Amino acid sequence: MIDNEILKKCKFMVEKDLGDLNDLPKELANTFVNFYYRVFELEKKLEGKSNSHLLDDNNDIIQSMKDFSFEFHFILEHFKRIPDYVYHLREIKIKEPEGYEYIVNLYLDILKFRIEDAHNKSEIRRRLERLLHRKKVNEIPNLIQMLNP
Numbered sequence: 370m371i372d373n374e375i376l377k378k379c380k381f382m383v384e385k386d387l388g389d390l391n392d393l394p395k396e397l398a399n400t401f402v403n404f405y406y407r408v409f410e411l412e413k414k415l416e417g418k419s420n421s422h423l424l425d426d427n428n429d430i431i432q433s434m435k436d437f438s439f440e441f442h443f444i445l446e447h448f449k450r451i452p453d454y455v456y457h458l459r460e461i462k463i464k465e466p467e468g469y470e471y472i473v474n475l476y477l478d479i480l481k482f483r484i485e486d487a488h489n490k491s492e493i494r495r496r497l498e499r500l501l502h503r504k505k506v507n508e509i510p511n512l513i514q515m516l517n518p
Contacts, residue, residue: 371515375409380516382409386452390513393458397473399513400481401451406512408448411441447480481506 383390383405390398454476462469471492478487478495482502487495509515 371509371512372410372413375406375413376515378409379405383516387455390455392462393455394473395513396481397458397477399511400477400508401455402513402516403508404444404448404451404480406509407444411444443483481508 379402383402386405387401390401393401458469458472458476461472474492474495475487478484478499482499483505484490484495484498484502490498
């Protein structure tokens with residue numbers, strides 16, 4: 370379920386940090402917006418203002434802590450870099466348009482599909498791995514459209 374308070378904060382910060390994302394492929398723009406949403410969702414959980422739990426009730430406490438720690442680190446590390454990713458994408462689109470689609474797919478493979486060591490794999494290998502990782506994607510579909518209903 371979407372938290373409207375987080376959605377408002379997400380909209381404000383995406384506009385502030387990234388500007389209008391209409392020049393980016395929708396799938397990648399949605400992935401970037403999901404990172405913003407997840408950071409603010411985690412922030413709310415850590416402050417204790419959320420009804421949902423930080424840890425997964427289905428796992429033992431040690432595994433839940435490991436999973437949370439990994440997820441928190443992954444989201445935060447990439448969240449800090451998203452403005453740079455967007456800036457570089459826009460630069461590549463202008464200066465080296467032939468490499469633009471490659472970089473878009475690479476960012477999706479790293480951020481959305483979580484393909485390990487994606488930058489060292491061929492595009493064909495990553496396409497195959499994308500198929501395997503598709504069911505593991507943890508994103509809110511069409512979140513970017515919810516920012517501007």
